[in-house]
Structures are given as C-alpha cells and as structure tokens.
Amino acid sequence: MTAGDLAAAFPTISRPAVSRHLRVLREAGLVVAIQAGREWRYTLDPAPLAEVTQQWFAKFAPLWEEALANLRRRAEA
Amino acid sequence: MTDISPFGIRRAAIIRATPERIWEEFTTHERMSAWYGTGHELTHYEPRVGGRVETTFGDVPNVARGRVLVYNPCRELTFEQRWIGPDWTGREWAAPAKVTILLTPVAGGTLVELFHHGYDLLGGDPAEYLSGFEGGWDTHHLDALAVLVAA
Numbered sequence: 012m013t014a015g016d017l018a019a020a021f022p023t024i025s026r027p028a029v030s031r032h033l034r035v036l037r038e039a040g041l042v043v044a045i046q047a048g049r050e051w052r053y054t055l056d057p058a059p060l061a062e063v064t065q066q067w068f069a070k071f072a073p074l075w076e077e078a079l080a081n082l083r084r085r086a087e088a
Numbered sequence: 089m090t091d092i093s094p095f096g097i098r099r100a101a102i103i104r105a106t107p108e109r110i111w112e113e114f115t116t117h118e119r120m121s122a123w124y125g126t127g128h129e130l131t132h133y134e135p136r137v138g139g140r141v142e143t144t145f146g147d148v149p150n151v152a153r154g155r156v157l158v159y160n161p162c163r164e165l166t167f168e169q170r171w172i173g174p175d176w177t178g179r180e181w182a183a184p185a186k187v188t189i190l191l192t193p194v195a196g197g198t199l200v201e202l203f204h205h206g207y208d209l210l211g212g213d214p215a216e217y218l219s220g221f222e223g224g225w226d227t228h229h230l231d232a233l234a235v236l237v238a239a
Contacts (some may be wrong), residue, residue, distance in 0.1 A: 034138045074126050075097070075099040075124045075202055075204070076099060076129040077123050077127070078123055078126050078202070079099055079100075079200060079202060080101075081122065081123035081124075081126060082101075082103065082110065082113055082123040082124075082200065083101060083118075083124055084101045084123075085113055085122065086103050086105040086109055086110045086112075086113060087103060087104050087105055
C-alpha cells in the first residue's frame, strides 16, 4: 500500500500523522518500505511481533522440560 | 481426577523415586518454586484446595493467577492459571488455563506427567495457544504431517 492508500483508510487521521506513524512502524521493523517509481509501498512484516509472542509464551509457562529435570534432580537425590 | 482437555500440552518423565517422595516437592511454596519456578517466578503457592497460586515474569508485573482445584497427595495436583489483563493479542481470557501434574507408580519409579491444558476455553484461537505453548519447534513434525495429509 502507498501512504495515500493508508491515509484514505484512516480518514480521521491527518496525512502528516499517518506519515509519522509509518516512520515509527518502520523504525520498529514492523513495516517495510519499498520504492516503486516515485512512490513508496509499505508492507507489514509480522516477524518481530511473532518474536514478542514467542517470548511471551516462553515466559508465561515454565520451561516444562527444565521443570521436570529440576524435580528429578531433587527427588532422586 | 481432572478431565485433561485435548487442547493442551503434555510433558512426562519417569523419576526414580516413590510418589510419596516426589509429592514432598509440592508441599511448600519454597520447595515448589525450587523446581517449578523456571522461566518465570512462582510468587505465591498455597498447597491446599482453594489455595492461591501466582506466577509472575518480567519488569512490568505480568501475572497469572488461580486457585488449586485438586490437591490429592501422591496422586494429583491441579491449579488454574489465568492471565491477568489482556494477553499479547489484547484479549482478556474468558477462563483460566489449567496445570495438572499426575503421579503414577511404575516399575522402578514414578511416571510424572505435566499437562498445561484448557486452551479451548480461553476465548481465542486454541490452535494459536497450542503452537505457542509447544514452543514451536517440536510441532514441526506434526505441521509436516498436516501438509502431507492435506496434499
């Protein structure tokens, strides 16, 4: 999508504000910009988000194998 | 015994000790957190039915909380694990997930099974939770099988 397409999708947000949002998203690596002729085309890159999700899962639950190994070490001692 | 939801994960090990000995590790907060508090911190654990269980991680307090549902010495421990506030998708859980630990005496020791289950009741897409909690890597074989079967 071009910045114009995106701005059209958010009619209540000003064009400069859309540009600022895009810049922040690009800096965060969530949006990739490719120049096509005179225009920039923006695409979403969900990989960094997947990384965040994975970290969340890994921390939310214990590392199950590690927990069982700990239990084994203590019970078999 | 708690019904184990098929929407969950299972890890198991045979430990060379009696169920009575292993259960000792579930009887106090200090002992429980010594083995279970890996990757996150077990901040609260009351070993009785209705007792509160709480785990946290990260700089901003990320908290999961619940109650002990089954405390059946030497056999089963089940407690709820409900995410407090919106999870990473912005969703509030409709119900808690559950952790069930089963001890079964077998030749030479005890079969220890650890289930994290109930993803179908959280309110989101159970498949998303399943692949997330599996850690991704060990579901690759099943993903490959799904591709083969679908072909």
